[in-house]
Each structure stands twice: as C-alpha cells, then as structure tokens.
Amino acid sequence: MKIKSVRLGGIVLAATLAAGCATQGGQTATGAGIGAALGAGLGALIGDSSKSAGIGAGIGAVAGGIVGYNWDRLRGNINDAGGQELGITTTQMPDGSLKVLIPEGATFDTGKYDLKPALYPVLNQVAAEMQSHQQLRVKSVGHTDSTGSVSINQPLSNNRASAVTNYLASQGVAHSRMTVEGRAANDPIASNDTAEGRRMNRRVELFLYAVE
Incomplete structure (x- = not known):
C-alpha cells in the first residue's frame, strides 16, 4: 500500500506539473497525453473494480492521448438548454474529459x-x-439497475448508449x-437495494474529450 501511495503521488504530481502548460479557450494544450497517462496510472494503482475504473478512465485508452480543453461554454449551454431541469450533471474528470450524466428520466421510459x-x-448543444471543434470525440456509456437478467440489461444498455450517438449523428x-x-x-x-438507488443507476454517461 505504501508503494502504491508513492507511485500515485508521482503520477498526480507529474500530471499537475504538465497541466500547468495548458491553454484555455476551447483549444488544445501542450500537455498532450496527460489525461491518458493519469487515467492509466490510476487504473493500475487503484485496481480493476468497476467503480475504480471510472476514475479518470471513463473513455479508456485513446490513441495519441487526450489534450486539454475548456468545457465551460458547453457546460453552460447544456444548462441553458434545460439540462438542470432534467437532472443532467456535468463533471470534468481527472483525465481532462467531460462527463455528462443523463438520468433515465430525462432520456427513456x-x-x-x-x-x-x-x-x-441538450444533445443539440453537444453536437454543435x-x-x-473537430478535435472532440465522445464515448456514450449506457447503464441499467440490477433488476432483470444480463440477457435483458446488456442489450438495453447498449441500445440506450447507441440511441444517443445515433441522434448526434443525425445532427x-x-x-x-x-x-x-x-x-x-x-x-x-x-445501491440497487432501494428504488431511489435503482433510479440513479439507470443512466447514460457521455464522456467528451479532445485529441490532437
């Protein structure tokens, strides 16, 4: 555990120092690959559990690495388009990507x-x-609660994630x-043991990121 702590501190410090070279204004940064390295380092150190994998690793490995991007405008546009009323939240991840969490109630019956x-x-703002900015990419991840079998939940989560990207493609x-x-x-x-917990687990997450 002590060795892991030291290595984790080194990864975070290196990413922090490199991020100091980043530029703002919706453009790329000189710290190319910072997010990919940080995400990979955290994933290796924290472990393989699904919750740990979500820390800085929502989009997985990216060829060429992730570069910096200023998400302020998009986050504001999502809220202005009704995102807050729909319960949609946006979070900048440690790897530099933007997670847009869309609860089931806002997306699907x-x-x-x-x-x-x-x-x-909201999706129109993402598409715009x-x-x-042609350097932007998105990964759409569908989630269900634990009600029902894998044979039902797996295709449902895939189809929900695809429904979002298909709409973006239409735009x-x-x-x-x-x-x-x-x-x-x-x-x-x-927790999937309560109705409220199951409601929260039924969602689609968009991970937006910029590449070189």
Whole structure:
C-alpha cells in the first residue's frame, strides 16, 4: 500500500506539473497525453473494480492521448438548454474529459431505448460543440439497475448508449468520432437495494474529450 501511495503521488504530481502548460479557450494544450497517462496510472494503482475504473478512465485508452480543453461554454449551454431541469450533471474528470450524466428520466421510459424529445436541446448543444471543434470525440456509456437478467440489461444498455450517438449523428457528428459501450448493471453509482438507488443507476454517461 505504501508503494502504491508513492507511485500515485508521482503520477498526480507529474500530471499537475504538465497541466500547468495548458491553454484555455476551447483549444488544445501542450500537455498532450496527460489525461491518458493519469487515467492509466490510476487504473493500475487503484485496481480493476468497476467503480475504480471510472476514475479518470471513463473513455479508456485513446490513441495519441487526450489534450486539454475548456468545457465551460458547453457546460453552460447544456444548462441553458434545460439540462438542470432534467437532472443532467456535468463533471470534468481527472483525465481532462467531460462527463455528462443523463438520468433515465430525462432520456427513456423504463425498459425502453427511444429518446425522449425533452433531451434533444441538450444533445443539440453537444453536437454543435463537436461540429465547431473537430478535435472532440465522445464515448456514450449506457447503464441499467440490477433488476432483470444480463440477457435483458446488456442489450438495453447498449441500445440506450447507441440511441444517443445515433441522434448526434443525425445532427451531423460522424460515427467515426463516437464510441458506444453498454455496461448493464456492472457500474452502479448507488445501491440497487432501494428504488431511489435503482433510479440513479439507470443512466447514460457521455464522456467528451479532445485529441490532437
């Protein structure tokens, strides 16, 4: 444990020093690969559990590395498009990506994967940002609660993640700039023992990131 702590401190320090070279204004930074290295280091040190894997590793390995990006404009536009009312939250991750957490109530009816029209304005903002900045990429990750079998939850989570990227594609974002993953009930953020916990676990997470 002591060795892990020392190594983790080294990784965070190196990333912090490199990030000091970053620029703002929605552009790339000189610290290319900072996020990828930090995410990989955290993943190796923390372990293989699904919750640990989400720390700085939502998008996985990225060829060429992640570069810095100022997400302030997009975060504001998402809120202005009704994101707050829909319960959507945005979080900048340690690897530099932006996580957009979209609860089931804002996106789908229970057990379905047809997007609700109320989500369109928010996704339109994501699409517009990606169209204006070609270095941006997105990974869409679908999650379910533990109710039901894997044979039901796995395709449901895949289909929900795909429904989001298909909509973005309809707004002009190339499929080659998007990836999809269904996690079923493997990555809960709350207890599946309560109705409220299950509600929170049913979600789609978008991980937006910039590449060189």
